[in-house]
Structure formats: structure tokens, C-alpha cells
Amino acid sequence: MNQQTNKQRFSLRKRVSSFKYAVDGLKVLLAEEHNARIHMVVAVLVVIFGFIMDIGYAEWGLLLFTIGFVLVAEIFNTCVEAVCDVLCPEKDIRIKKIKDLAALAVLVAAVVAVAVGCLVFLPRLVSWLVC
Numbered sequence: 718m719n720q721q722t723n724k725q726r727f728s729l730r731k732r733v734s735s736f737k738y739a740v741d742g743l744k745v746l747l748a749e750e751h752n753a754r755i756h757m758v759v760a761v762l763v764v765i766f767g768f769i770m771d772i773g774y775a776e777w778g779l780l781l782f783t784i785g786f787v788l789v790a791e792i793f794n795t796c797v798e799a800v801c802d803v804l805c806p807e808k809d810i811r812i813k814k815i816k817d818l819a820a821l822a823v824l825v826a827a828v829v830a831v832a833v834g835c836l837v838f839l840p841r842l843v844s845w846l847v848c
């Protein structure tokens with residue numbers, strides 16, 4: 718039996734490398750995924766809007782969580798597409814099903830984000846317009 722274990726000494730250099738790989742992933746995402754760029758721009762606008770509207774801590778928590786939720790969904794969608802393209806570059810009904818489901822995950826996240834945005838900002842906008 719192979720007694721080799723996965724225990725490795727803690728290495729700060731390796732931890733920094735992991736961070737660099739994540740930054741490489743961010744570069745790929747921004748360079749290749751137009752939807753991700755749109756999500757990033759919307760996220761920045763929402764944050765600016767949050768400051769302008771002076772929202773509370775709980776609302777900040779909800780908004781930031783939702784922004785992360787959408788971005789993570791987009792990132793995993795991109796991963797799924799990339800894996801599919803490697804495994805099966807030809808047209809295949811099974812690949813269509815997988816990619817469509819991954820795209821649906823992003824859509825669900827985006828719809829939830831719009832709903833959260835409305836819950837946070839609409840009451841403030843309405844009272845701001847009324848006053």
C-alpha cells in the first residue's frame with residue numbers, strides 16, 4: 718500500500734502562487750467573457766450607488782453577497798464551458814444540456830441580484846423622488 722500522504726510543509730511561496738493563479742483566472746475571465754465584464758461594471762455601479770444612497774450595514778452585506786454570488790456563478794459557467802470545449806469540441810446534445818444548465822445558473826443568480834437591487838434601492842429612490 719502506498720504510504721505517501723498529501724501532507725506538505727506549509728509554504729508561503731506556494732500560497733502566494735495560488736493567489737497569482739487566481740489573478741491569472743481573473744485576467745482570462747475579463748479578457749474572454751463579455752458577460753463577466755458587464756457583471757463587473759454593474760457591480761461597480763451598484764457599489765457607487767450604495768455609497769450615494771448611504772445604505773446600511775445589512776444592505777451592504779446583502780448587496781456584496783449577491784454581487785459575489787453572480788460573479789461566482791459566471792466563473793463556474795466559464796469553467797463548465799471550457800471543460801466541455803476540451804472534452805467535446807464537436808456538437809453534442811449532452812454538451813448542449815450541460816452548457817445550457819450552466820447558463821441557467823448565471824441567469825438565476827442575475828435575476829436574484831436584480832430582485833435584491835430593487836429591494837435595497839427602490840424604497841430609497843421612491844422616498845427620494847417623493848420628498
Ligand SMILES: Nc1ncnc2c1ncn2[C@@H]1O[C@H](COP(=O)(O)OP(=O)(O)OP(=O)(O)O)[C@@H](O)[C@H]1O
Pocket residue numbers: 752794798805806807808809810812813816817820
Ligand atoms: N459542443 C456543443 N454542442 C451542442 N451545443 C453547444 C455546444 N457548444 C455550445 N452549444 C450551445 O451554444 C450555447 C452557447 O455556448 P458557448 O460555448 O458559445 O457559450 P457562450 O456563448 O460563451 O455562452 P455564455 O454567454 O453563457 O458565456 C450553449 O448554451 C449551447 O446551447
